[in-house]
Amino acid sequence: MKMNTFMYFLFLFPLLTQPTSSTLFSHLDHFTLPPYLRNPQPQEYLEVTYSPPLTPSCSHQILNHSFANTINSPPHSTPYSSPSHCFSSSSSRILLHFHATCKGEQYDRIAALWLGGVELFRTSTAEPTNAGIFWNVRKDVTKYYSLLLRSDLNLTMMLENIVDDEYTGVYHVSVTLLFYTDDAVRVPFGRSFSRSLKDESESGFYESPPPADLIVPISSDGKRGFWFMVETENDLHSRTVQIPQNTHRAVLELCVSFHGNDEFWYSNPPNSYITANGLDTGRGNGAYREVYVTIDGEVVGSEVPFPVIFTGGINPLFWEPVVAIGAFNLPSYDMDLTPFLGKILDGKEHSFGIGVVNGISYWLVNANLHLWLDHESSVVYGNRVIHQNPETSIERIEEFSGLDGEFEVEADKETQIAGWVASCAGNITTTISQGFTFKNLIKFHNNGTYKMVKQRFMAKKKVKVVNERGELVVKLKVKRKYPLRVITLTQQPCCNKTNSDRYILVTNVTHAFKEKCVGGLFSHLVSNVQDSNGWMEVEDHSVLSGEATTKQNYSYIDGFSCYSQNVAAADGRIVGDDSSFQCENSL
Numbered sequence: 001m002k003m004n005t006f007m008y009f010l011f012l013f014p015l016l017t018q019p020t021s022s023t024l025f026s027h028l029d030h031f032t033l034p035p036y037l038r039n040p041q042p043q044e045y046l047e048v049t050y051s052p053p054l055t056p057s058c059s060h061q062i063l064n065h066s067f068a069n070t071i072n073s074p075p076h077s078t079p080y081s082s083p084s085h086c087f088s089s090s091s092s093r094i095l096l097h098f099h100a101t102c103k104g105e106q107y108d109r110i111a112a113l114w115l116g117g118v119e120l121f122r123t124s125t126a127e128p129t130n131a132g133i134f135w136n137v138r139k140d141v142t143k144y145y146s147l148l149l150r151s152d153l154n155l156t157m158m159l160e161n162i163v164d165d166e167y168t169g170v171y172h173v174s175v176t177l178l179f180y181t182d183d184a185v186r187v188p189f190g191r192s193f194s195r196s197l198k199d200e201s202e203s204g205f206y207e208s209p210p211p212a213d214l215i216v217p218i219s220s221d222g223k224r225g226f227w228f229m230v231e232t233e234n235d236l237h238s239r240t241v242q243i244p245q246n247t248h249r250a251v252l253e254l255c256v257s258f259h260g261n262d263e264f265w266y267s268n269p270p271n272s273y274i275t276a277n278g279l280d281t282g283r284g285n286g287a288y289r290e291v292y293v294t295i296d297g298e299v300v301g302s303e304v305p306f307p308v309i310f311t312g313g314i315n316p317l318f319w320e321p322v323v324a325i326g327a328f329n330l331p332s333y334d335m336d337l338t339p340f341l342g343k344i345l346d347g348k349e350h351s352f353g354i355g356v357v358n359g360i361s362y363w364l365v366n367a368n369l370h371l372w373l374d375h376e377s378s379v380v381y382g383n384r385v386i387h388q389n390p391e392t393s394i395e396r397i398e399e400f401s402g403l404d405g406e407f408e409v410e411a412d413k414e415t416q417i418a419g420w421v422a423s424c425a426g427n428i429t430t431t432i433s434q435g436f437t438f439k440n441l442i443k444f445h446n447n448g449t450y451k452m453v454k455q456r457f458m459a460k461k462k463v464k465v466v467n468e469r470g471e472l473v474v475k476l477k478v479k480r481k482y483p484l485r486v487i488t489l490t491q492q493p494c495c496n497k498t499n500s501d502r503y504i505l506v507t508n509v510t511h512a513f514k515e516k517c518v519g520g521l522f523s524h525l526v527s528n529v530q531d532s533n534g535w536m537e538v539e540d541h542s543v544l545s546g547e548a549t550t551k552q553n554y555s556y557i558d559g560f561s562c563y564s565q566n567v568a569a570a571d572g573r574i575v576g577d578d579s580s581f582q583c584e585n586s587l
């Protein structure tokens, strides 16, 4: 369970604001940009993504707050009242519009927004300039429909910031809900899931499922934000939950971000290397992490998270004004727990836990449990039929001599879980087959001055739902890949002993997020690739000079739209931006 929260912030914020000077030996690091290196004009920052160009039929501001010196304070909390005038029978989609501005000098910060403890949005901020910066993010929040209808909840936002003589940037944030009515994006509101299963099973596959009837937070008490802080590999944070006995579908949405010594977990060498070289860094424990979820102590699902790079990460010049993939809208991870329902439909309390394999300080994790209820009966029954859920197999190879070496981690897992749930919609069996392969290679050459990380991750998931006659009701296939490659080369500007903290870092980063999801009108394809090259001269954690370019190719295809955008940024400015609604690929 949650421990004392005061202690860790004493520990955490000195790390963020006065980073230790072990830079030469930690592989990747976090920096700030001084004002003189920045754009003198107010500038818009952005994360390249696709949001359909539609006009909202209604909009409603739910938060307007300035985050100044908020360190060690409780989160900002305000009563939420549902904009009933915006909900209509023709509403089809709800987007959350996040707007932020900041001016001055400031580190990037992590932030999240919760409604009644359920996480709606997790984001990180961009580092401001003296002229000021601003950005806008849109996230589809249609799946939280049942929650957004309520008026008995508080809306909470955590953004811990420091404002003093040196760090002057105050983050001004406003959040607005946008409502759309468009037949092309219709989500079957107000229809129960069992009803839609019945209707659609005649015509083939159902469209996207209606939002859950109930969303239960698997989160902390909220005094320091609703996330749990994981600081060691043995930390398992849990919350007891009692779910309605007429639940016939359950999906857990896992929200994660990584910070401190695990901010660049994919570049952490094994402890043996750190000890043997007498290095002064806490960034160890090898380069494998997996976030797992338990019910009553049994692991029911896990995810290797996408490596989001915050705007101060690796080379902050890369991320202005185009931020890294996911930095403004961190991905969450869905786990279909329907096959496990038989375990928790007894009307009793059950413990849901979240932990991080090999995790070190610190991870911010929590989850939303989306539940669909059978409106025609008060109790449904279920049981698990097949269950093949082995532990992840992890293999490690390490070889080093002095500061040079090579470290490899390979992990994979294959699971198959099936279970039936008998409700008014019939006796439905859900079978989920999934697996992933992970490979991470770290190389240190030239006495540790050349460092490379190459990581590959590929996950596949198949969900098959059949009725009691053995007829296929739902079929869904998801495939995800997130490759990453980071190269850094440390060079001394000269051998000036009195200036030995100053060095040049040449850095290349290539990473991508690719997802293909096929199943009825659910189908979509996302391909998002970023390629950054540059160098910077660094003293301590401040960048003194540098050059950087970032190129990004993004494409999104679904049953209704096809969008692609290629962006290039150099030295803080957009130098190329082509977007198109024509597609080369198709689903």
Ligand SMILES: *[C@@H]1O[C@H](CO)[C@@H](O)[C@H](O)[C@H]1NC(C)=O
Binding pocket: 061, 064, 065, 174
């Ligand atoms: C948000 O709050 C600020 C300061 O309190 C105020 O100046 C601004 O007008 C508000 N914005 C909106 C849209 O309400």
Ligand SMILES: *[C@@H]1O[C@H](CO)[C@@H](O)[C@H](O)[C@H]1NC(C)=O
Binding pocket: 077, 079, 152, 153, 154
């Ligand atoms: C909302 O926040 C207020 C003030 O912190 C608190 O008194 C109240 O109990 C909260 N309401 C809910 C539903 O959590």
Ligand SMILES: *[C@@H]1O[C@H](CO)[C@@H](O)[C@H](O)[C@H]1NC(C)=O
Binding pocket: 381, 420, 422, 427, 428, 429, 468
């Ligand atoms: C539902 O179907 C499963 C698998 O076909 C079967 O084992 C189970 O007994 C059925 N449950 C009910 C309540 O009919």
Ligand SMILES: *[C@@H]1O[C@H](CO)[C@@H](O)[C@H](O)[C@H]1NC(C)=O
Binding pocket: 403, 447
């Ligand atoms: C390698 O780096 C370490 C630490 O900077 C230094 O003490 C050592 O002399 C270097 N060795 C060589 C061969 O350059």
Ligand SMILES: *[C@@H]1O[C@H](CO)[C@@H](O)[C@H](O)[C@H]1NC(C)=O
Binding pocket: 494, 496, 498, 499
């Ligand atoms: C060496 O460092 C001193 C003190 O910072 C500085 O004055 C001098 O210019 C440096 N020399 C070179 C060659 O960079």
Ligand SMILES: *[C@@H]1O[C@H](CO)[C@@H](O)[C@H](O)[C@H]1NC(C)=O
Binding pocket: 487, 488, 489, 506, 507, 508, 533
């Ligand atoms: C970084 O990428 C550029 C362009 O692809 C290449 O010329 C350079 O050698 C790379 N730098 C390192 C340190 O690998």
Ligand SMILES: *[C@@H]1O[C@H](CO)[C@@H](O)[C@H](O)[C@H]1NC(C)=O
Binding pocket: 529, 530, 531, 551, 552, 553, 566
């Ligand atoms: C983007 O696409 C162009 C044209 O197909 C290609 O030349 C370039 O290498 C791609 N860039 C990235 C970052 O994938």
